[in-house]
Amino acid sequence: MIGPNLADSMNNLTREEFDDIVTNGRMAMPPWKASAEVMAGLDNLYAYFKARADGAIGEVRPKKAQ
Known part of the structure; x- marks a missing residue:
């Protein structure tokens, strides 16, 4: 079971x-x-998801650690 996309839920x-x-x-x-x-x-997680929800940043894939 997969829950809702948290970035999409941020506006609510x-x-x-x-x-x-x-x-x-x-x-x-x-x-x-x-x-x-x-x-x-x-705080950083909130800022990231809020920026995604507001359209300030697009979907970004984290870089793999080397």
Whole structure:
């Protein structure tokens, strides 16, 4: 089961709802509260998904680590 695209959902989510979804999970998305790296990057994740939803940036594939 795959949940909705979070970038597409950003226009309907408040910042608090976004934080709650990432922290505690929802539907098929697991909770990330146990990941210190994810929780430390929560502001950056929000900014990225919000920029995607607003059309400020297109879909970008991360570069593979070398």
